[in-house]
Amino acid sequence: MATYIVLLGPPGAGKGTQAKMLSETLGLPHISSGDIFRENLKNQTELGKEAQGYMERGELVPDDLTIRMIRERLSRPDSQKGAILDGFPRTPAQAEALSGMLSEWDADVDVVPYISVPAEVLIERLSGRWTCRAEGHVFHEKFNPPKKAGVCDFDGSELYQRDDDKPETVKRRIHVYMEQTSPLIEFYKERGKLVEIDGTQPIEQVTSKLAAVVSKA
Ligand code: AP5
Numbered sequence: 001m002a003t004y005i006v007l008l009g010p011p012g013a014g015k016g017t018q019a020k021m022l023s024e025t026l027g028l029p030h031i032s033s034g035d036i037f038r039e040n041l042k043n044q045t046e047l048g049k050e051a052q053g054y055m056e057r058g059e060l061v062p063d064d065l066t067i068r069m070i071r072e073r074l075s076r077p078d079s080q081k082g083a084i085l086d087g088f089p090r091t092p093a094q095a096e097a098l099s100g101m102l103s104e105w106d107a108d109v110d111v112v113p114y115i116s117v118p119a120e121v122l123i124e125r126l127s128g129r130w131t132c133r134a135e136g137h138v139f140h141e142k143f144n145p146p147k148k149a150g151v152c153d154f155d156g157s158e159l160y161q162r163d164d165d166k167p168e169t170v171k172r173r174i175h176v177y178m179e180q181t182s183p184l185i186e187f188y189k190e191r192g193k194l195v196e197i198d199g200t201q202p203i204e205q206v207t208s209k210l211a212a213v214v215s216k217a
Pocket of ligand 1: 009010011012013014015016017018033034035037054055056058059060061062066086087088089090094125126128129130138139140141143144164173199200201202203206
């Protein structure tokens with residue numbers, strides 16, 4: 001049976017950090033819409049060029065483009081056993097589209113862990129975040145420092161600070177999250193899929209709560 005997990009939470013909640021670990025534990029692909037957009041941006045594909053302005057402003061890329069991209073990713077053979085979705089869906093239209101595509105494959109979203117973190121914590125997290133160029137591993141200068149400054153512990157690649165982690169863009173992203181993505185909390189609650197996890201705890205504690213939630217799904 002395929003297992004589809006949607007990680008929900010505001011920018012900086014720890015979705016990427018937790019998704020990477022969960023992906024290894026469960027042997028399921030980690031599908032991050034933000035990572036796919038950034039990869040396309042780096043390679044200057046048509047998709048990357050279309051997404052660039054929205055990302056720089058901290059706004060959402062239009063639904064049709066995003067849904068097409070995720071459909072293509074979920075259609076690949078490795079996603080047929082399930083996936084950990086990080087950053088998608090982000091609007092009610094995306095959530096409806098996800099249900100539609102999974103039902104075509106006789107599957108459904110199994111569980112939606114919602115990592116909740118208040119806005120003031122998010123700003124500190126994002127301003128201290130360092131991301132690895134090769135595979136998107138995530139560190140924090142205070143909460144999760146790499147062994148050697150500027151170098152990824154896992155693959156030795158360079159660490160960089162994301163352009164959209166500038167304070168003004170972070171504020172915009174949080175605002176956009178509140179307006180356009182937070183309605184998904186109710187959407188998945190109504191469907192009995194949502195489980196809230198306190199994301200202000202240390203990374204390891206969030207990981208064990210998440211593991212417990214997922215094992216019951
Ligand atoms: P995306 O890349 O998805 O960004 P996001 O959702 O804003 O999430 P982040 O990656 O910023 O945060 P995270 O929750 O993964 O936190 P992390 O684990 O890194 O999207 C970027 C852009 O792409 C969007 O603005 C939009 O333009 C576009 N886009 C993407 N998807 C889209 C969609 N579906 N539709 C339309 N547009 C889309 O952790 C953050 C920091 O905190 C790290 O430094 C980490 O080390 C630290 N940390 C993590 N957990 C803890 C903890 N428990 N305690 C202390 N520190 C912690």
